[in-house]
Amino acid sequence: MSRPATLTGRGGAFPAALCDNGSVHSYRDEGIVLAGHKLGEADRIVTVLTRSHGLVRAVAKGVRRTKSRFGSRLEPFMLVDVQCHIGRNLDIVTQVELIEPFARGIGADFDAYSAASVMAETARSITEAEPVSRAQFLLLVSAIRSLCKGEHPPRLALDAYLLRAMSVAGWAPSLLDCAQCGAPGPHRAFSAALGGAVCSACRPSGAALPDTDALDHLAALLTGDWESAESSDLHDQIDGSKLVSDWVSWHLERNIRSLSVLERT
Template sequence: MLYRDEAVVLRTHKLGEADRIITLLTRQHGRVRAVAKGVRKTSSRWGSRLEPFTHVDLQLAEGRSLDVVTQAETVTPFASGLGHDYERYTAGSVMLETADRLVTEERQPSVQQFLLLVGGLRAMTGGEHGPGQVLDSYLLRSLAVSGYAPSFDHCARCGDEGPHRWFNPAAGGALCADCRLPGSASPAAETLRLLGALLSGEWPVVHATDPRHRREASGLVAAYVAWHLERGLRSLEYLERS
């Protein structure tokens, strides 16, 4: 059975002499793994369309364990806008890995995650916002869509309205003094406001923040992601070294 869908290529690996297995985040079918036959041959007409970061329109044939790509047309070549900027490229790589980790069920609709990833890659290549802020916003939103929405202006445990001075990833975000857990961080009030703006997409607020609060916010986002994904993102390590 044939079907069509939009997708973003998340990762690839070699199969045999000339094929590749492509991991895709599709709009209507969620996470899909498919074989792209012959794409490693120099004569392949559409091998370059199935590289990570590429937004494609696909036709696939259903298979027992792996589907088969039968047609591929490029919608947006995001890789071309990231390849010459190391910081944006590594931040984009974190986004792809996050999508791959969050959407775990095969062939289940995940429209919101797909739209978030396409929008995040578009913002990453657009250059209007800093790559670190685009990434942090994407991470917070993708976790929220997956059911791990953090709280920044109310206590995550009792619901009391803030602002509050404590933050704990295991508890779900900001904590009041009564609900504070051992080991909770105590970020600046400006950092918590920045985190709320990143989650809601209030870019004027984000742009007006001080770099030290952006760095602190990025550290809290990384800790929040690591907790809820149960282990850190490998690609995030490269971003932190850049």
């Protein structure tokens, strides 16, 4: 990954560390930890979605040792100020400062933790295929912070995040007019393959047939109308969650493993 010669941190722009030949050899950025995997006996590979560098994978050396300086700061869902040295295959974490310890607030609530896991996996899938997206970073941080504070029911917060993240990525569903011919809605059928709500003339075989109130519920989540979303009938919320799950799986061309686990619980 190429790095800019000037980087942006919490205090604004500052020069990157340069080699003698002028090339960048380290960088610093704000990021939210998405995942971590063991490497050897004491190291961990961490995946971090950053504000200015997109998705970063880096080795955190010695973080699994008891006396590690910053092991606990690199747990999933932690918002951190991280400095990395650019490596040949993977970057190396050299310094970490904690900004917000979201993991501590989420870890005690199973529903919130499950929702955050889906958010993190989805963010990773989206940003693997697109260039640096500050909007995706800010959206994820806002959603995880909301979960941590318990502002909304976790499943509704998750569905709202998924709809918005997919929309930012260019996959916004049509929830009123027909996604194929533009016929004014509301329409009863919904097809992820065709772009969302579809009229009776465009409806393909196998299209979902949710109540129109379920689509209204999704529109409320997408636009941030929490009063309407939280007062929706439980049946419409459940139908809406299924539509969101199908939408994400179709457009990312993969199943989100943590979402499948959540739906079985």
